[in-house]
Amino acid sequence: MGPIGIFDSGYGGLTVFREIAKKLPQYDYVYLGDNARIPYGTRSFETVYAFTKECVDQLFAMDCRLVVLACNTASAKALRTIQQVDLPLYPDLRKVLGVIRPTTEIIGDYTKTRHVGILATPGTVKSTSYPIEIHKFFPNITVYQQACPFWVPLVENNELDSPGAAYFVQADIKRLLQQSPQIDTVILACTHYPLLLPLIKQYMPPHIQVLAQGQLVANSLADYLHRHPEIEQLCTKGGTTQFFTTDSEVDFEKKAAVFYGKKIKAAPLTLG
Incomplete structure (x- = not known):
């Protein structure tokens, strides 16, 4: 034990x-x-x-x-x-x-449009783990990914309230949502990102659910x-x-x- x-x-x-x-x-x-x-x-x-x-x-x-x-x-x-x-x-x-499966196996309970966005590090996006796992449980869900290479450094350098953080959070959210106007649920697929939640919610349309993993x-x-x-x-x-x-x-x-x-x-x- x-x-x-x-x-x-x-x-x-x-x-x-x-x-x-x-x-x-x-x-x-x-x-x-x-x-x-x-x-x-x-x-x-x-x-x-x-x-x-x-x-x-x-x-x-x-x-x-x-x-x-x-x-x-x-x-x-x-x-x-x-x-x-x-x-x-x-x-x-x-x-x-x-931490991927616990998130992907319940995503179907949250999305109504069956269009889901992923905000993640470049490595996680490149692995395609989230689309693969989501499609195992919900073949009818379409997944859109956006890499956010600057978010982790911003968090680790404690620049949560900086102009740079606002710029990159807004820009990456915009890039994600441009992929589909039907996205109604977004997964924060990095454990650093919850610290940016106030900024994320500021730039995310209010009708879109944001899910942190914890x-x-x-x-x-x-x-x-x-x-x-x-x-x-x-x-x-x-x-x-x-x-x-x-x-x-x-x-x-x-x-x-x-x-x-x-x-x-x-x-x-x-x-x-």
């Missing part, structure tokens, strides 16, 4: 973890941010897989039997290989989940644990949380507070 592991390439996964901890406070958690090697979004599939597997193995070594990849890039580029190739090699039961992933995890008691019983319940970063813990603590919504204490961790 052990804690639930939460992995992200950096800080954005904290917006998802915040909702998970709120929904399921009884469990123990270990959060690992691979901040020393960000950004993942611009790296190849092979590199993202190698980095993600290394971090998942680290969380397994810390007694986590269930790991959530709270990162769209890792979910898009590494999750399937880890699930299909690596997990069967372990002698005991271990599970790794991502609450959707938290609800999905709660349902998963309910449906899989063999996994749930392996997760310890002490209400504790540990944060680790592969970079400076001082820098991590400072930025993490913005994403997590409160101050945290972190410890440095060296991989390998």
